[in-house]
Amino acid sequence: MSSRANISCLQEAKRVAIFGGTHGNEISGIMLVNMWIQNAAEIERNRLVTKPFISNPRAVEKCTRYINTDLNRAFTPENLSAPDVQGLPYEVQRAKEINQMFGPKGSSDAYDVIFDLHNTTSNMGSTLILESSTDLFNLQMVHYIKKAMAPHTCSVLLNEHPQLKYSTTRSVAKHPIGLEVGPQPQGVLRSNVFESMRTILKHALDFIELFNSGVEFPPCTVEVFRVQERMDYPRDTNGNITAMVHPHLQDCDWEPLNHGDPMFLTFNGRTILYEGASTVYPTFINEAAYYEKQQAFMTTCREILAANAIRKAFK
């Protein structure tokens, strides 16, 4: 039967890690991971091993995003192969340690799955972040999570952009997944955001358990938002911002932005319009941590990805 030929047989996902505190002021993940380090019952499953882990403990202690440099940009080949010398930035040192413990990145010894828990000040709701459009395991997992969370919406952000893709903490694993839940101010714990993240992880671990037990997942499609462009704030010659995200755009993550729509409002009341040729779907609108990265929001385009049926490969 031809349908049988389209099932992808994938390796079992036995080693799973859950990272909190990659950014030390994104509190939901920190509280969840600390809770599970004390009592792991909730994240235990029969057919996999789950390790909760605080990725940037010094930043967590100071309730700051990072100490020297952003850990979630630090997993570049240069950093991971940097010699062990004095004076390495803390997060580069930490990236090397994490690569040793959960990698090495790109090798067969690497962890199967890493979930990296983040919060954002943007109104993104529950967002799952993928780095590859061809990782069938991840596509099937996010499809499962979205169905399980319904009617609560989970958006899927795909960052496969050659220039804008960055070297994340989770990229050490074979199947990296980012969880981004907002809006939540940095340094603050909101109960609804905490519980959403907790529930997403429950469904994710359920999926892996089912997969490891031999369940076959039929072909599916997943709506994703593919990263296109980074849009910065208007700035003066000193690099200071001269305008704010316009009230009509603020909090409108995932909603269409069309040519001629208001985009920024200057401090003295002038509206700046979006001039792009086609409709885009903005996200990460007004994220606190991105002012210094020259980003007011990201534009994305909507795409439907198709995934083959998958099941665990028999030995």
Add this chain to the structure above:
Amino acid sequence: MQLHSVRRSEGKHLEEGVKQHTSVLKITMASLYLPALGRMAVCGGTHGNELSGVYLVQEMERQRKEKGDGVWPIPVTTVQSNPRAVKECRRYIDTDMNRCFTTDMLSSPVTDSSPYEVQHAQELNNLLGLKGSADAIDMICDLHNTTSNMGLTLIHYTTSDWATMHICKYLQTKITKVPVRVLVMDVPISDAYSLESVSKHGFSIEVGPQPHGVVRADIYLIMKEAVDMTIDWIHKFNSGTVFEGGDMEAFKFIKSIDYPRDPETQTLSAAIHPQLQDRDFCLLKRGDPLFLSFSGETVKYEEGESLHPFFINECAYYEKGIAFHLAKKLTLTIPTVQVKKD
């Protein structure tokens, strides 16, 4: 000032300091004469990551450069209160500057090794004070943001400053996009620890919710309107407008409540309950939910007295051991006022 005791059409007694028009009776009341408010300062960035004030002060400075000192109808000094903290987008460098303005702290000896904010508070006192003296500036509006859902909240340390109470009342009538509340701390001026207590009539303009490190256009515009309306009131008052007295609602700080914490590690063991989150100034009654623990239990409000929570889930207060404050609602009766002519 003559006193009149009258019976209102609803049958309640009214006494001194109130001018009331009713369909039955018209009573004229003498005003309380107060000195003009000659000089005003607008301060932003007292906490370096509370960005509305940082950008509003910057914009005011830009307008002054462009249009000259006559851009506002009264003399306004603009101040970036904590430029080092603003540069690093942090609340403070060494210590919270907005706790450094008690009379004791302002007069304590400082050296180069004293905390930056303690030193800088004394410099601001020299610039805008001296606190408690006749030379102190008349008005300071200190601009703040909060992660709490407090709309526009005007904070003052006493209920008996009639000029400030009138400004608050004026803002309450003029600003309708968000709730406008008045919060009084009720402490003697020497114990008042915040920047605006350096001036004779100063108050804080607190706008939220806004994450620290973010500037939201809607929040910025509310803060701008509050500053513009304050300048407007002072100009009108100084020019002779009579501002009618009456009753106004205010909230008086009573006490603070901390999060449930693990006894050993002191880390949080619960979050603000979803039914309390974002409900600043609601009425909290016995049995109402306060916290939801990570293991799913609800912690309830057990006290007999119903009070109003505010600063619910303010980021900066986690390290101060505060989940929220509680206030009592009061009705203040304020007199009619007009400027004392020399």
